[in-house]
Amino acid sequence: MxxxxxxxxxxxxxxxxxxxxxxxxxxxxxxxxxxxxxxxxxxxxxxxxxxxxxxxxxxxxxxxxxxxxxxxxxxxxxxxxxxxxxxxxxxxxxxxRRPALQGGAPPWPRPGPPSARTGAVMAAERERRFYRELPKVELHAHLNGCISSSTMRKLMAQKPDLQIQNGMTVIDKGKKRTLDECFQMFQIIYQITTRTEDILLITKDVIKEFADDGVKYLELRSTPREEKSTGMTKRMYVETVLEGIKQCKEEGLDIDVRLLIAINRRGGPAVAKQTVKLAEEFLLSTDGVVVGLDLSGDPTAGHGQDFLEPLSEAKKAGLKLALHLSEIPNQEAETKILLGLPPDRIGHGTFLNSATAGSEELVPLVRQNHIPIELCMTSNIKTQTVPSCDKHHFGYWYSIGHPAVLCTDDKGVFATDLSQEYELVAKTFNLTRSQMWDLSYESINYIFASNAVKSKLREQWCKMKPALFD
Structure with a gap:
């Protein structure tokens, strides 16, 4: 041979x-x-x-x-x-030659049944898909805190001289900051959103990202800012946000967007009155896009009593009120004063049901007025106002059947989205898909838009439900 x-x-x-x-x-x-x-x-x-x-x-x-x-x-x-x-x-x-066999294991994969780990991965993927496709309502979203990493890179590319890195404006998974450190992060964000074109960019990107996440109704909130270096006034700021909302609507995005104009506590009562006046003007001129007023910012700045007068004026003018209350402990006195308005929604309400003296009066006031609470689990965990997910006050309010809506707070800063918040709550409190659907559907009741808008959203939810539960 x-x-x-x-x-x-x-x-x-x-x-x-x-x-x-x-x-x-x-x-x-x-x-x-x-x-x-x-x-x-x-x-x-x-x-x-x-x-x-x-x-x-x-x-x-x-x-x-x-x-x-x-x-x-x-x-x-x-x-x-x-x-x-x-x-x-x-x-x-x-x-x-192929490599020698090590430890008795063959160098080729052997066929066999899917592992338990593979099954778990597939189940997790199905859950993520369910919550992403679930129609949702977002009622607590600060515009500048919602800027995603991808949008932040666009802004930083236009202003390389600032030498701001992405990690300076986001708290990644597993990381935590104090509440004070979070407010310092906003000062960094404000440095790169100084022009009207910046505001237009972030508004449109944020809306598109919420739409991609299955949010069908969104109430953004933002404090009007002026920037002397660029000539941007507070009025121009609000007008630019409204322009971003308008352009997204014209582009046919499947999301209804409204705006709350925010009062920053650090500005004090004088600035608060100016903000209320501006909000009243836009309430009358925007055909229902501007729907309310938000009180937010550093909860240690000022006292609730200082803002009682401008908030009362806003309520009389027809503006809905969403107030950050009991975000930190030992604020029972100011919380009780502001609950006397009463607000139309409460932001966070982290320590409303705490065991400290004076808190026992707060829960009855909230329940008596049926005030919905905007709950932001990831935000509370990452700012360390709540020690762990299972200790989150969602469990308390849900157990007594009180109106509550899941929100993100600052999806960019806290590296989350509304689908993740729903999934996190479901896992933490062992809730079924049907229960999470009910939470989403009932959140329509708490929006600040008209009854006609609520009816339209309910119809949309009902049309989507059969496909979601097939």
């Missing part, structure tokens, strides 16, 4: 035997120096012996090689290879 056929036979056997060529088999083709290796009882050696008995190597043809390899393949399913076999040391064999 020619050397060509000997070589072809050798190559075929090397490849077909998994790259580990037993010395006894290989020696039939490649002359081996020195004494023959002692026989060992191993699967690969037995395979080589079987070949020697079944075929004369000088007469192997391609069909026989294929038939032999098929037989080996079936045998491999029943045999577990052990440590690596003695191998041919001939240089010509080197290109065809």
């Amino acid at each position: 020619s050397l060509f056929w000997l070589s072809l036979t050798h190559v075929s056997l090397v490849l077909l035997c998994g790259g580990a060529v037993p010395l006894r088999l290989c020696s039939a083709v490649c002359p081996q120096p020195g004494p023959a290796a002692p026989p060992v009882s191993r699967p690969l050696e037995r395979r080589g012996a079987a070949v020697g008995r079944a075929f004369h190597l000088n007469k192997l043809d391609l069909g026989a090689v294929i038939e032999f390899r098929l037989a080996c393949a079936f045998r491999e399913l029943r045999e577990v290879p052990v440590a690596a076999e003695p191998r041919c040391a001939e240089p010509r064999c080197a290109p065809f």
Whole structure:
């Protein structure tokens, strides 16, 4: 037989035997120096012996090689290879060698049933898909805190001189900050949103991201800002946000967006009165896009009593009120004063039901007026106002059947989205998909838009429900 056929036979056997060529088999083709290796009882050696008995190597043809390899393949399913076999040391064999078997594990994947881990991954993916497709209402979203990492990169590319890095404006998974550190992050964000074009960009991007997350109704909130360096006034700021909302509507995004104009506590009562006046003007001129007023900012700045007059004026003018209350402990006195308005919704309400003195009067006031509470679990965990998810006050208010709506607060800063908030609450409190659907559907009751808008949203929810629960 020619050397060509000997070589072809050798190559075929090397490849077909998994790259580990037993010395006894290989020696039939490649002359081996020195004494023959002692026989060992191993699967690969037995395979080589079987070949020697079944075929004369000088007469192997391609069909026989294929038939032999098929037989080996079936045998491999029943045999577990052990440590690596003695191998041919001939240089010509080197290109065809595969790594030795380590720890008895074969170098090829073996078929088998899906692992428990694979099943868990698939189940988790189904859950994520459910909550992303679930129609949702977002009622507590600060515009500048909702800027995503991708939008932040766009802004930073336009202002490289600021040397602001993405990690300076976001709290990644597993990380935490104090509430004071979070407010410092906003000062960094404000440095890169100083122009009307910046405000337009972030408004449109934020709305599109909420729409992509399955949010069908969104109430953004933002404090009007002026920037002397760019000539942006507070009025221009609000007008630009409204322009962003208008453009998204014209582009056909499947989301209804409204705006709350926010009072920053740090500005004090004088600035608060100016903000209320501005909000009243836009309430009358925007055909229902501006629907209310928000009181927010550093909860340690000022006292609730200072804002009672401008907030009362806003309520008389027809503006709905969403007030951050009891965001930090030991604010029972100011919370009781502001609950006397009463507000139309409460932001956070983290310590309304605490065990501290004076708190026992707050829960009855909230329940008596049926004031919905905007709950932001990831925000509270990352700012350390709540120690753990299972200790979150959602559990308390849900257990007594009080109106509550899940929100993100600042989806950009806290690296979350509304779908994640729904999924987190469901896992933490062991709620079913049906219960989470009810939470989403009932949140329509707490929006600040008209009854006609509420009816339209309910119809939309009902149309989507069958496909979601198929």
